[in-house]
Amino acid sequence: MTNSNIIEVEGLTKRYGRLTAVDGVSFSVRAGEIFGLIGPNGAGKTTSMECVEGIRKPDGGRVRVLGMDPYAQSATLRDRIGVQLQDAQLQKRIKVWEAVDLMASLYSKPVDTAALLEQLGLAGKLNDRFMNLSGGQKQRLFIALALINDPEVVFLDELTTGLDPQARRAIWELVEGIKQRGKTVFLTTHLMEEAERLCDRVAIIEHGNVIAADTPAALVREHCPEVSVSISCDDAFDADEIKRAIPNIEVEVERDKLMLKGVGEDFVTSVIRYLAQHDFHFRDLHTHRPNLEDVFLKFTGHTVRE
């Protein structure tokens, strides 16, 4: 562990009665990165995050945020972190400007709230009541509230759950903007697409355990290196010949469809070179590179949404 770690978690454990929600989780978050805790609902993501935020008391393990114990030193820490909670609400009839103004008054160095709301596209909604905002607008307001104290670390818990794809993309851009302003972002998500798009590094959590942690690309490379090419064709195909030409290739033939699987950066190139050299006619060709979803499936035997 180095000093550039903004968050350090070692052996974090949290129980609710007889249920162990988080069972010895360890990970660290580096300064300036977007770090994602990913896994299915009920895996322990939110509980872990809330222990790191200092709003829940861990039953065991060691948690440090900006060098402080988040639960014991929560009063000091709250001024320096920004939090967006899953399923949080505000007073139904509170207006946007009132919520922002109230929250800004609670911190020692609030940002320019007018500029913040402008950036988040809420400048035209100042007098709208919370209950009348759309799902995307509510989430943007919660992002605004999480940024209001100019925090060093921002916590985002299932930020885009329940949003339509368009609103989701807009929120992703906002999160990238937070990182560009030099802040560290710790997020949870059960959307692998979101994790791949946003996160510099991820930790996969299931049943309260971290089962893998690295950059999304490294996880895919290490655990699901297999690239596949599927070809639809009318020409006859000699499986043995391509096996001789490209080492370690797997070939499956299914009626007029051909599935080729192999490992390595050059695999797709060598397949295409082979097809060209043999003047092979095909109607369609798809390549599939595995993604985080595949890594997750490999580790857990099920997809993240099951």
Added chain:
Amino acid sequence: MMNGLWKLTWVELKVFMREPMGSVFTFLMPAVLFVFVGRALRNASTEEFDMTDWVNTSLPVTLTILIAINGVTSLTTIISIYREGGILKRLKATPLRPHTILTAHVLVKLFITAVNMATLIFVGRSFLGVGVQGSLPSFLLAATISTVSILSLGFVIASFVPTARFAQLITGLCLYPLIGVSGLFTPVDSFPIGLKAIALVSPLTHAVSLTNGMWEGDSWANYVPELFALSVTFAICMALSSKMFRWE
């Protein structure tokens, strides 16, 4: 420690006023009850069954207590809605402390109580010819002390109730029986020993006695036990609510 209290109080007051049915009901009900019940009882009074004294003294005292109880119900309901909806949890992630949040709501209730009392005294004078027999400031002070003490029961309930329905149920279960033994309808001295014991530990009984005394213009010196009991209730409830407070 009380960082954000005034801003939160102001926001909560505005949010409360935006609930159209709730605020109209809250502000008009006691005054309307005062005029209608007062007039009806007066008109029904005969020589054998004279309610005039009751209208002149007990009715305003009853309404004062009902305003406080209405405040308790409203307090526990709002806080439980905040708990149920994750609003408290969101506030937990800010530098706000539980007592700041509860205090803001109590200040809102006290403001509403003040408006209610002003209306009560105004309509009593204008439409019923009923007014404070002693000093108005003394009565208002007695009403405030009583309200704060009764509201502190709401502090305890609001600290833990998980849902709004449960909040209303438990508030009703705790407070309505206490109204029965508060001495509003039957003198406490006429109770059997068991009921009398409950009446003596209930802040409602002491609130009734104190506000009644101040309405009639009695001396504060005669109400030391009441003041003591109301203060003890407040202190115990504050301590309990600190211990029991749940954010979610």
